[in-house]
Amino acid sequence: MFMQGTGPLQMTTPASIEQKALFYRGRPVGVSLRNGQGVSGILCSVQGGQIYLIQYLYATQFATFHYGYNEIADNLPYPSC
Known part of the structure; x- marks a missing residue:
């Protein structure tokens, strides 16, 4: 998980x-x-x-969608194969 902190004795908090x-x-x-x-x-x-995502629709079509931070619970990168 992508975390941030201020020092070894400080608790880390999730990134925004x-x-x-x-x-x-x-x-x-x-x-x-x-x-x-x-x-x-x-x-x-x-x-x-x-955030703006390009998403696959169908056949050869893609579209850009946008989502406000207030709509998002979390975002994660795809893992490698």
């Missing part, structure tokens, strides 16, 4: 949605939404309190 999204920009990610759904795609951009 924004920090993680900035770190994972350009990578395939899975996003858990607060409504219980999940989405996945390439994290293209992080701006204005939102």
Whole structure:
């Protein structure tokens, strides 16, 4: 898990949605939404309190969707094969 801390005796706290999204920009990610759904795609951009994912639709079609930080429970990178 991506964690941050201030020293060896300090408790670590999970990184914010924004920090993680900035770190994972350009990578395939899975996003858990607060409504219980999940989405996945390439994290293209992080701006204005939102993340932008390019997601596969069907056949040869892709679309960019955006999700506000307040809609997101967590975002995680895809593991390697």
